[in-house]
């Protein structure tokens with residue numbers, strides 16, 4: 278059984294007289310910095326000049342260049358993109374680390390794949406929200422939290438886990454539930470999950486469902502409501518009540534049709550494909566490919582994004598979302 282921590286198991290004390298430098302003010306950086314500050318902790322932000330800098334200042338933070346922030350802080354939270362981390366680490370973080378500091382990550386990628394090798398005199402921990410950044414903030418403001426994983430990679434002080442749990446509490450994650458894991462498990466499950474289900478799988482399932490309906494001559498707007506908009510509403514039922522709970526809340530016809538046809542569409546070959554994707558993550562092959570793509574300036578990523586942007590579901594979606602949300 279997994280070790281799960283909630284609010285009762287965590288204290289903010291390990292962070293009380295410390296300065297926390299949140300490096301990056303994007304998806305996770307902004308959410309985590311704001312939540313930690315609202316939890317009563319001393320937070321500064323480390324950035325390079327630009328839009329994020331202005332936003333963080335506007336939102337009341339003292340903002341410094343990354344190296345300056347590291348010098349002023351006791352706890353460093355590496356919340357910049359995974360592919361940017363190694364260089365910033367080498368030039369602006371590592372040279373200024375002092376004995377006994379804590380370095381925190383929100384995803385294990387750079388440490389697990391050896392792109393960052395922390396010195397032995399700091400604690401290295403991870404608090405990985407199982408959620409997009411915006412939700413980390415939204416749920417916190419609503420008095421709730423999103424689940425997260427915690428892990429200790431290096432325990433120099435002997436108190437690394439307590440510090441990690443304090444961060445988890447400060448961002449609101451212990452309100453939901455925090456599971457103890459390792460950098461390896463978090464990194465591999467996060468990548469496998471986002472590639473095969475959360476990002477890759479969902480997106481492809483919805484696109485192929487949309488294409489199928491449109492190719493059969495149905496109206497694209499009808500297809501959009503059916504396979505994209507309602508996917509969220511059905512997912513909400515699964516999220517709140519579980520798969521059986523969702524089945525209990527759709528029509529008996531949908532229940533029978535879904536249970537009999539679903540496994541024919543998403544068949545065992547899909548699982549074999551998922552296992553292949555998982556193998557590429559576990560062997561490090563995906564990480565090598567992504568580092569190489571990043572170094573080349575991400576031409577493949579840009580091309581794929583452009584193709585997605587021009588897909589019919591996006592054109593129709595824009596119209597339909599204007600109707601639904603007025604934007």
Ligand SMILES: NC(=O)C1=CN([C@@H]2O[C@H](COP(=O)(O)OP(=O)(O)OC[C@H]3O[C@@H](n4cnc5c(N)ncnc54)[C@H](O)[C@@H]3O)[C@@H](O)[C@H]2O)C=CC1
Nearest residue numbers: 301302303304305324325329356357358359383384409410
């Ligand atoms: N996006 C998400 O919701 C999730 C992200 N994570 C992890 O959190 C970490 C941060 O990811 P995101 O929040 O998506 O990052 P992001 O892409 O939103 O980060 C952008 C921020 O980094 C700053 N930045 C970029 N390059 C910089 C540089 N050279 N020097 C200083 N600042 C720089 C930008 O100014 C901006 O403030 C990653 O490890 C990611 O895997 C984990 C869970 C979910």
Ligand SMILES: CC(=O)[C@](C)(O)C(=O)O
Nearest residue numbers: 406407408409467471475
């Ligand atoms: C939002 C999240 O948890 C992801 C999908 O793993 C990510 O953005 O990397």
Ligand SMILES: [Mg+2]
Nearest residue numbers: 384467468471
């Ligand atoms: Mg991820």
Ligand SMILES: [Mg+2]
Nearest residue numbers: 406407408467
């Ligand atoms: Mg994730």
